[in-house]
Amino acid sequence: MEQPATLARSAVFAPIDEVGRAEAVTARLEEAIVLGMLHPGERLPAEARLAERFGVSPATVREALADLRDRSLVTTQRGRRGGSFVTLDEADRLEAVERRIRALSSAELADLGVHAVAIEGTAATLAAEEASPFEADALARDLASIDFGDELAARRGVGGFHLQVVALSRSVRLAREQVRFQHADGPLLWASLHDAEERIAARAGGERLVAAIRDGDGARARAEVEAACDRAVRWLLEAKRRLG
Protein backbone atom coordinates (compact mmCIF):
# COMPACT_ATOMS: atom_id res chain seq x y z
CA MET A 1 0.00 0.00 0.00
CA GLU A 2 1.15 3.52 -0.76
CA GLN A 3 2.22 5.30 2.44
CA PRO A 4 0.77 8.78 3.07
CA ALA A 5 3.04 11.55 1.83
CA THR A 6 4.52 13.48 4.72
CA LEU A 7 7.13 16.19 4.69
CA ALA A 8 9.64 13.95 6.47
CA ARG A 9 9.07 11.15 3.99
CA SER A 10 9.35 13.30 0.93
CA ALA A 11 12.64 14.71 2.32
CA VAL A 12 14.02 11.18 2.50
CA PHE A 13 13.47 10.65 -1.20
CA ALA A 14 14.28 14.18 -2.36
CA PRO A 15 16.58 14.01 -5.39
CA ILE A 16 20.22 14.69 -4.53
CA ASP A 17 20.94 16.88 -7.52
CA GLU A 18 24.09 18.73 -8.35
CA VAL A 19 22.32 22.08 -7.85
CA GLY A 20 21.62 21.24 -4.23
CA ARG A 21 25.19 20.04 -3.82
CA ALA A 22 26.64 23.31 -5.10
CA GLU A 23 24.51 25.16 -2.56
CA ALA A 24 25.75 22.88 0.19
CA VAL A 25 29.37 23.53 -0.78
CA THR A 26 28.71 27.29 -0.96
CA ALA A 27 27.05 27.26 2.45
CA ARG A 28 29.92 25.33 4.04
CA LEU A 29 32.59 27.65 2.68
CA GLU A 30 30.57 30.78 3.42
CA GLU A 31 30.13 29.69 7.02
CA ALA A 32 33.84 29.02 7.40
CA ILE A 33 34.77 32.38 5.87
CA VAL A 34 32.20 34.42 7.78
CA LEU A 35 33.06 32.82 11.09
CA GLY A 36 36.79 33.20 10.61
CA MET A 37 37.80 29.56 10.23
CA LEU A 38 39.35 30.53 6.93
CA HIS A 39 41.50 33.63 7.19
CA PRO A 40 41.23 36.68 4.93
CA GLY A 41 43.88 36.27 2.23
CA GLU A 42 44.06 32.51 2.70
CA ARG A 43 44.18 30.46 -0.49
CA LEU A 44 41.55 27.74 -0.76
CA PRO A 45 42.68 24.29 -1.91
CA ALA A 46 42.60 23.76 -5.68
CA GLU A 47 39.26 22.95 -7.31
CA ALA A 48 40.14 19.29 -7.85
CA ARG A 49 41.17 18.94 -4.19
CA LEU A 50 37.99 20.63 -2.95
CA ALA A 51 35.92 18.33 -5.18
CA GLU A 52 37.67 15.30 -3.71
CA ARG A 53 37.29 16.52 -0.12
CA PHE A 54 33.58 17.33 -0.48
CA GLY A 55 32.90 14.27 -2.60
CA VAL A 56 31.32 16.30 -5.41
CA SER A 57 32.23 16.89 -9.04
CA PRO A 58 34.70 19.64 -10.04
CA ALA A 59 31.85 21.34 -11.93
CA THR A 60 29.92 21.62 -8.65
CA VAL A 61 32.91 23.20 -6.93
CA ARG A 62 33.30 25.69 -9.81
CA GLU A 63 29.64 26.63 -9.47
CA ALA A 64 30.01 27.17 -5.71
CA LEU A 65 33.16 29.28 -6.15
CA ALA A 66 31.39 31.43 -8.78
CA ASP A 67 28.61 32.03 -6.27
CA LEU A 68 31.12 33.02 -3.56
CA ARG A 69 32.85 35.38 -6.04
CA ASP A 70 29.52 37.03 -6.82
CA ARG A 71 29.12 37.75 -3.13
CA SER A 72 32.70 39.08 -2.80
CA LEU A 73 33.70 36.36 -0.34
CA VAL A 74 36.51 35.07 -2.56
CA THR A 75 38.48 36.33 -5.54
CA THR A 76 40.02 34.09 -8.14
CA GLN A 77 43.37 34.77 -9.77
CA ARG A 78 44.74 33.00 -12.80
CA GLY A 79 48.26 31.80 -13.35
CA ARG A 80 50.90 29.84 -11.50
CA ARG A 81 50.35 31.66 -8.21
CA GLY A 82 46.62 31.73 -8.84
CA GLY A 83 43.72 30.16 -7.03
CA SER A 84 40.76 31.29 -4.98
CA PHE A 85 41.51 33.60 -2.06
CA VAL A 86 39.34 34.57 0.90
CA THR A 87 38.58 38.30 0.70
CA LEU A 88 36.23 39.04 3.56
CA ASP A 89 37.80 41.65 5.86
CA GLU A 90 37.46 41.80 9.65
CA ALA A 91 34.76 44.51 9.69
CA ASP A 92 32.60 42.58 7.23
CA ARG A 93 33.16 39.40 9.22
CA LEU A 94 32.00 40.99 12.48
CA GLU A 95 28.97 42.38 10.73
CA ALA A 96 28.12 38.92 9.40
CA VAL A 97 28.43 37.39 12.89
CA GLU A 98 26.16 40.12 14.26
CA ARG A 99 23.65 39.36 11.52
CA ARG A 100 23.62 35.74 12.59
CA ILE A 101 23.16 36.61 16.25
CA ARG A 102 20.25 38.88 15.32
CA ALA A 103 18.70 36.25 13.06
CA LEU A 104 18.63 33.57 15.78
CA SER A 105 16.11 33.76 18.61
CA SER A 106 17.23 33.80 22.23
CA ALA A 107 15.88 30.28 22.57
CA GLU A 108 18.01 29.10 19.65
CA LEU A 109 21.11 30.77 21.06
CA ALA A 110 20.50 29.14 24.45
CA ASP A 111 19.94 25.78 22.74
CA LEU A 112 23.41 26.07 21.20
CA GLY A 113 24.81 25.89 24.75
CA VAL A 114 22.66 22.87 25.59
CA HIS A 115 23.97 21.04 22.52
CA ALA A 116 27.58 21.93 23.36
CA VAL A 117 27.22 20.67 26.94
CA ALA A 118 25.53 17.47 25.76
CA ILE A 119 28.62 16.62 23.75
CA GLU A 120 31.51 18.12 25.64
CA GLY A 121 30.11 17.84 29.16
CA THR A 122 29.68 14.10 28.70
CA ALA A 123 33.08 13.86 27.03
CA ALA A 124 34.79 15.78 29.86
CA THR A 125 33.38 13.38 32.46
CA LEU A 126 34.77 10.41 30.53
CA ALA A 127 38.06 12.20 29.79
CA ALA A 128 38.61 12.74 33.51
CA GLU A 129 38.08 9.03 34.12
CA GLU A 130 40.17 7.80 31.20
CA ALA A 131 42.96 10.25 30.38
CA SER A 132 46.50 9.12 31.11
CA PRO A 133 48.99 11.54 32.72
CA PHE A 134 50.69 11.91 29.33
CA GLU A 135 47.40 12.92 27.73
CA ALA A 136 46.58 15.40 30.50
CA ASP A 137 50.03 16.97 30.06
CA ALA A 138 49.56 17.22 26.29
CA LEU A 139 46.19 18.89 26.84
CA ALA A 140 47.82 21.40 29.20
CA ARG A 141 50.44 22.13 26.51
CA ASP A 142 47.69 22.64 23.93
CA LEU A 143 46.10 25.24 26.15
CA ALA A 144 49.39 26.91 27.02
CA SER A 145 50.28 27.26 23.33
CA ILE A 146 47.13 29.27 22.50
CA ASP A 147 47.74 33.00 22.00
CA PHE A 148 44.77 34.44 23.90
CA GLY A 149 45.97 37.95 23.07
CA ASP A 150 44.82 37.50 19.48
CA GLU A 151 41.17 36.88 18.68
CA LEU A 152 41.61 34.74 15.59
CA ALA A 153 44.37 32.64 17.19
CA ALA A 154 42.27 32.23 20.34
CA ARG A 155 39.21 31.09 18.40
CA ARG A 156 41.15 28.51 16.42
CA GLY A 157 43.08 27.37 19.47
CA VAL A 158 40.00 27.01 21.63
CA GLY A 159 38.37 24.91 18.91
CA GLY A 160 41.34 22.57 18.86
CA PHE A 161 41.49 22.40 22.64
CA HIS A 162 37.83 21.44 22.96
CA LEU A 163 38.19 18.80 20.25
CA GLN A 164 41.12 17.25 22.14
CA VAL A 165 39.05 17.13 25.34
CA VAL A 166 36.32 15.27 23.46
CA ALA A 167 38.85 12.89 21.87
CA LEU A 168 40.06 11.99 25.38
CA SER A 169 36.59 10.63 26.14
CA ARG A 170 37.64 7.83 23.73
CA SER A 171 34.21 7.96 22.13
CA VAL A 172 34.57 7.96 18.34
CA ARG A 173 30.96 9.08 18.00
CA LEU A 174 31.34 12.03 20.37
CA ALA A 175 34.56 13.10 18.62
CA ARG A 176 32.86 13.07 15.21
CA GLU A 177 29.83 14.90 16.62
CA GLN A 178 32.12 17.55 18.10
CA VAL A 179 33.87 18.06 14.75
CA ARG A 180 30.47 18.49 13.09
CA PHE A 181 29.31 20.85 15.85
CA GLN A 182 32.45 22.96 15.68
CA HIS A 183 32.23 23.29 11.91
CA ALA A 184 28.60 24.32 12.03
CA ASP A 185 28.19 26.22 15.30
CA GLY A 186 31.44 26.34 17.26
CA PRO A 187 32.61 29.69 15.95
CA LEU A 188 29.23 31.25 16.79
CA LEU A 189 29.28 29.76 20.27
CA TRP A 190 32.79 31.16 20.79
CA ALA A 191 32.01 34.54 19.23
CA SER A 192 32.49 35.88 22.77
CA LEU A 193 36.25 35.50 22.27
CA HIS A 194 36.00 38.84 20.46
CA ASP A 195 36.29 40.44 23.92
CA ALA A 196 39.70 40.40 25.60
CA GLU A 197 38.02 39.87 28.98
CA GLU A 198 36.22 36.77 27.68
CA ARG A 199 39.49 35.40 26.33
CA ILE A 200 41.08 35.72 29.76
CA ALA A 201 38.09 33.93 31.30
CA ALA A 202 38.29 31.20 28.63
CA ARG A 203 41.94 30.57 29.44
CA ALA A 204 41.26 30.38 33.19
CA GLY A 205 38.29 28.06 32.61
CA GLY A 206 40.42 25.88 30.34
CA GLU A 207 43.09 25.62 33.03
CA ARG A 208 40.51 24.53 35.61
CA LEU A 209 39.15 21.96 33.13
CA VAL A 210 42.63 20.52 32.53
CA ALA A 211 43.21 20.35 36.30
CA ALA A 212 39.92 18.49 36.82
CA ILE A 213 40.81 15.99 34.06
CA ARG A 214 44.29 15.52 35.54
CA ASP A 215 42.75 14.92 38.98
CA GLY A 216 40.34 12.37 37.51
CA ASP A 217 37.39 14.41 38.79
CA GLY A 218 34.62 13.84 36.23
CA ALA A 219 31.96 15.89 38.00
CA ARG A 220 34.24 18.93 38.24
CA ALA A 221 35.30 18.54 34.60
CA ARG A 222 31.67 18.53 33.48
CA ALA A 223 30.90 21.53 35.69
CA GLU A 224 33.75 23.48 34.06
CA VAL A 225 32.38 22.74 30.57
CA GLU A 226 28.91 23.84 31.72
CA ALA A 227 30.29 27.05 33.18
CA ALA A 228 32.20 27.88 29.99
CA CYS A 229 29.18 27.21 27.77
CA ASP A 230 26.89 29.20 30.08
CA ARG A 231 29.25 32.12 29.90
CA ALA A 232 29.46 31.95 26.09
CA VAL A 233 25.68 31.78 25.76
CA ARG A 234 25.19 34.68 28.20
CA TRP A 235 27.55 36.75 26.05
CA LEU A 236 25.54 35.89 22.91
CA LEU A 237 22.24 36.77 24.61
CA GLU A 238 23.73 40.03 25.85
CA ALA A 239 25.05 40.79 22.35
CA LYS A 240 21.59 40.09 20.94
CA ARG A 241 19.98 42.46 23.44
CA ARG A 242 22.55 45.13 22.60
CA LEU A 243 22.07 44.69 18.85
CA GLY A 244 18.30 44.87 19.23
Next chain:
Amino acid sequence: MSAIDAVRQVVGEADAVIARLRAALADPAIVLDPAAAVAVVERVMSAELAARPVVFGGGLVVAPERLGQPLMAWWQAIGAARDVRRLDAGATDGGYVRSYEDLEWYRVPADSGEPHMTGPYVDLLCTDQATLTFTAPLMVDGAFAGVVGADVTVPTFERAVGAALRSAGEGALVVTAEGRVAASTDSSVLVQRRVRDEVLARYDVEHVPGSRLSVAVPRP
Protein backbone atom coordinates in the same frame (compact mmCIF):
# COMPACT_ATOMS: atom_id res chain seq x y z
CA MET B 1 45.13 -20.61 17.79
CA SER B 2 45.74 -19.40 21.35
CA ALA B 3 44.82 -15.84 22.29
CA ILE B 4 48.50 -15.08 22.89
CA ASP B 5 49.34 -16.22 19.36
CA ALA B 6 46.43 -14.28 17.86
CA VAL B 7 47.57 -11.06 19.52
CA ARG B 8 51.19 -11.78 18.63
CA GLN B 9 50.16 -12.25 15.00
CA VAL B 10 48.49 -8.82 14.79
CA VAL B 11 51.40 -7.12 16.52
CA GLY B 12 53.70 -9.03 14.17
CA GLU B 13 51.95 -7.54 11.15
CA ALA B 14 52.46 -4.00 12.45
CA ASP B 15 56.06 -4.78 13.39
CA ALA B 16 56.70 -6.22 9.92
CA VAL B 17 55.54 -2.95 8.32
CA ILE B 18 57.86 -1.04 10.63
CA ALA B 19 60.77 -3.35 9.78
CA ARG B 20 60.20 -2.92 6.03
CA LEU B 21 60.04 0.85 6.37
CA ARG B 22 63.20 0.89 8.46
CA ALA B 23 65.07 -1.26 5.95
CA ALA B 24 63.93 0.82 2.98
CA LEU B 25 64.88 4.05 4.78
CA ALA B 26 68.29 2.91 6.03
CA ASP B 27 70.10 5.24 3.64
CA PRO B 28 70.39 8.72 5.28
CA ALA B 29 70.27 10.39 1.86
CA ILE B 30 66.74 9.06 1.36
CA VAL B 31 65.25 10.10 4.71
CA LEU B 32 66.57 13.64 4.48
CA ASP B 33 65.41 14.13 0.88
CA PRO B 34 61.61 14.71 1.03
CA ALA B 35 60.89 13.62 -2.56
CA ALA B 36 62.96 10.46 -2.23
CA ALA B 37 61.50 9.59 1.18
CA VAL B 38 57.92 10.02 -0.03
CA ALA B 39 58.59 7.81 -3.08
CA VAL B 40 60.16 5.05 -0.96
CA VAL B 41 57.39 5.09 1.66
CA GLU B 42 54.71 5.01 -1.05
CA ARG B 43 56.30 1.96 -2.64
CA VAL B 44 56.71 0.11 0.67
CA MET B 45 53.25 0.97 2.00
CA SER B 46 51.46 0.03 -1.23
CA ALA B 47 52.94 -3.44 -1.00
CA GLU B 48 52.49 -3.78 2.79
CA LEU B 49 48.87 -2.60 2.85
CA ALA B 50 48.03 -5.04 0.05
CA ALA B 51 49.70 -7.91 1.91
CA ARG B 52 48.50 -7.15 5.46
CA PRO B 53 44.76 -6.55 5.79
CA VAL B 54 44.86 -5.93 9.55
CA VAL B 55 47.02 -2.83 9.04
CA PHE B 56 44.98 0.30 8.31
CA GLY B 57 47.88 2.58 7.46
CA GLY B 58 51.47 3.44 8.10
CA GLY B 59 54.49 5.40 7.04
CA LEU B 60 57.13 7.86 8.08
CA VAL B 61 57.13 11.10 10.04
CA VAL B 62 60.40 12.99 9.73
CA ALA B 63 61.66 15.09 12.65
CA PRO B 64 61.18 18.73 11.59
CA GLU B 65 64.51 19.70 13.18
CA ARG B 66 66.34 17.32 10.83
CA LEU B 67 64.61 18.49 7.67
CA GLY B 68 63.84 22.13 8.43
CA GLN B 69 60.15 21.35 7.83
CA PRO B 70 57.59 18.79 8.97
CA LEU B 71 57.05 15.81 6.67
CA MET B 72 54.43 13.13 7.10
CA ALA B 73 54.49 10.40 4.45
CA TRP B 74 51.62 8.16 5.53
CA TRP B 75 49.48 5.83 3.41
CA GLN B 76 46.15 4.27 4.35
CA ALA B 77 43.87 1.57 2.97
CA ILE B 78 40.47 3.25 2.77
CA GLY B 79 37.12 1.49 2.88
CA ALA B 80 36.13 -2.10 2.18
CA ALA B 81 38.00 -1.96 -1.14
CA ARG B 82 41.16 -0.82 0.72
CA ASP B 83 42.00 1.92 -1.76
CA VAL B 84 45.55 2.94 -0.92
CA ARG B 85 45.75 6.71 -0.48
CA ARG B 86 48.16 9.17 1.04
CA LEU B 87 46.95 10.84 4.22
CA ASP B 88 46.31 14.52 3.70
CA ALA B 89 47.37 15.65 7.19
CA GLY B 90 47.41 19.31 6.24
CA ALA B 91 43.73 19.16 5.38
CA THR B 92 42.64 17.77 8.74
CA ASP B 93 40.01 20.05 10.18
CA GLY B 94 41.57 23.46 9.82
CA GLY B 95 44.41 23.25 12.27
CA TYR B 96 42.25 21.70 14.97
CA VAL B 97 44.64 18.79 15.36
CA ARG B 98 47.80 19.45 17.32
CA SER B 99 51.13 19.01 15.61
CA TYR B 100 52.44 15.48 15.68
CA GLU B 101 55.37 16.43 17.86
CA ASP B 102 52.88 16.64 20.71
CA LEU B 103 51.30 13.27 19.98
CA GLU B 104 52.19 10.28 22.12
CA TRP B 105 53.05 8.00 19.17
CA TYR B 106 55.72 10.47 18.04
CA ARG B 107 56.85 11.96 21.35
CA VAL B 108 57.52 8.73 23.25
CA PRO B 109 59.83 7.08 20.67
CA ALA B 110 61.50 10.47 20.13
CA ASP B 111 62.25 10.86 23.85
CA SER B 112 62.94 7.23 24.78
CA GLY B 113 64.58 5.93 21.60
CA GLU B 114 62.40 2.82 22.03
CA PRO B 115 59.47 1.42 20.06
CA HIS B 116 56.08 2.28 21.52
CA MET B 117 52.43 1.35 21.23
CA THR B 118 49.90 4.14 21.73
CA GLY B 119 46.30 3.54 22.60
CA PRO B 120 43.66 2.48 22.22
CA TYR B 121 42.81 6.13 21.64
CA VAL B 122 40.65 8.15 19.27
CA ASP B 123 43.02 9.09 16.50
CA LEU B 124 41.89 12.38 14.99
CA LEU B 125 44.90 12.77 12.73
CA CYS B 126 45.07 9.51 10.78
CA THR B 127 42.28 6.96 11.13
CA ASP B 128 39.43 9.01 12.67
CA GLN B 129 38.79 5.84 14.63
CA ALA B 130 39.69 4.07 17.86
CA THR B 131 43.22 2.93 17.12
CA LEU B 132 46.38 1.16 18.25
CA THR B 133 49.40 2.95 16.81
CA PHE B 134 52.75 1.14 16.71
CA THR B 135 55.79 3.37 16.23
CA ALA B 136 59.56 3.06 16.37
CA PRO B 137 62.31 5.68 16.20
CA LEU B 138 64.25 6.03 12.98
CA MET B 139 67.93 6.84 13.49
CA VAL B 140 70.05 8.56 10.86
CA ASP B 141 73.78 8.96 11.43
CA GLY B 142 73.24 7.93 15.05
CA ALA B 143 70.69 10.63 15.80
CA PHE B 144 66.89 10.60 15.94
CA ALA B 145 65.42 11.52 12.56
CA GLY B 146 61.73 10.65 12.92
CA VAL B 147 59.42 7.72 13.49
CA VAL B 148 58.08 4.95 11.32
CA GLY B 149 54.83 3.29 12.27
CA ALA B 150 51.64 1.42 11.52
CA ASP B 151 48.02 1.78 12.66
CA VAL B 152 45.66 -1.05 13.54
CA THR B 153 42.10 0.09 14.27
CA VAL B 154 40.39 -1.27 17.38
CA PRO B 155 37.46 -2.79 15.40
CA THR B 156 39.97 -4.64 13.17
CA PHE B 157 41.96 -5.76 16.21
CA GLU B 158 38.78 -7.11 17.80
CA ARG B 159 37.88 -9.07 14.66
CA ALA B 160 41.39 -10.47 14.44
CA VAL B 161 41.67 -11.72 18.03
CA GLY B 162 38.01 -12.15 19.01
CA ALA B 163 37.55 -15.87 18.36
CA ALA B 164 40.83 -16.87 20.01
CA LEU B 165 40.09 -14.60 22.98
CA ARG B 166 36.65 -16.11 23.50
CA SER B 167 38.14 -19.60 23.58
CA ALA B 168 40.82 -18.45 26.06
CA GLY B 169 38.20 -18.27 28.79
CA GLU B 170 34.98 -16.64 29.92
CA GLY B 171 35.48 -12.86 30.13
CA ALA B 172 39.02 -12.81 28.73
CA LEU B 173 40.55 -9.41 27.90
CA VAL B 174 43.51 -7.97 26.05
CA VAL B 175 45.00 -5.16 28.15
CA THR B 176 47.81 -2.70 27.46
CA ALA B 177 50.79 -1.98 29.69
CA GLU B 178 48.87 0.95 31.19
CA GLY B 179 45.88 -1.29 31.96
CA ARG B 180 43.70 -0.10 29.11
CA VAL B 181 41.38 -2.62 27.47
CA ALA B 182 42.23 -3.28 23.81
CA ALA B 183 39.73 -6.13 23.37
CA SER B 184 37.09 -7.56 25.69
CA THR B 185 34.82 -10.59 25.77
CA ASP B 186 33.16 -9.39 28.99
CA SER B 187 30.11 -7.17 28.45
CA SER B 188 30.78 -5.41 31.75
CA VAL B 189 34.35 -4.43 30.75
CA LEU B 190 34.34 -1.80 28.02
CA VAL B 191 37.04 -1.52 25.38
CA GLN B 192 39.32 1.53 25.73
CA ARG B 193 38.57 1.96 29.44
CA ARG B 194 41.23 1.36 32.04
CA VAL B 195 40.87 -1.54 34.45
CA ARG B 196 42.16 -0.78 37.91
CA ASP B 197 45.04 -2.81 39.32
CA GLU B 198 42.87 -4.32 42.07
CA VAL B 199 40.43 -5.57 39.40
CA LEU B 200 43.24 -6.94 37.25
CA ALA B 201 44.54 -8.79 40.33
CA ARG B 202 41.59 -11.17 39.88
CA TYR B 203 42.87 -12.22 36.44
CA ASP B 204 45.65 -14.49 35.23
CA VAL B 205 47.67 -12.04 33.15
CA GLU B 206 50.01 -13.38 30.51
CA HIS B 207 52.28 -11.00 28.66
CA VAL B 208 52.39 -11.29 24.86
CA PRO B 209 56.10 -11.49 24.01
CA GLY B 210 57.49 -8.59 22.01
CA SER B 211 54.52 -6.33 22.69
CA ARG B 212 52.96 -3.95 25.18
CA LEU B 213 49.87 -6.16 25.40
CA SER B 214 48.78 -8.96 27.72
CA VAL B 215 45.96 -11.49 27.69
CA ALA B 216 44.00 -11.45 30.95
CA VAL B 217 41.71 -14.36 31.85
CA PRO B 218 39.53 -14.22 35.00
CA ARG B 219 40.55 -16.72 37.63
CA PRO B 220 37.86 -19.33 38.25
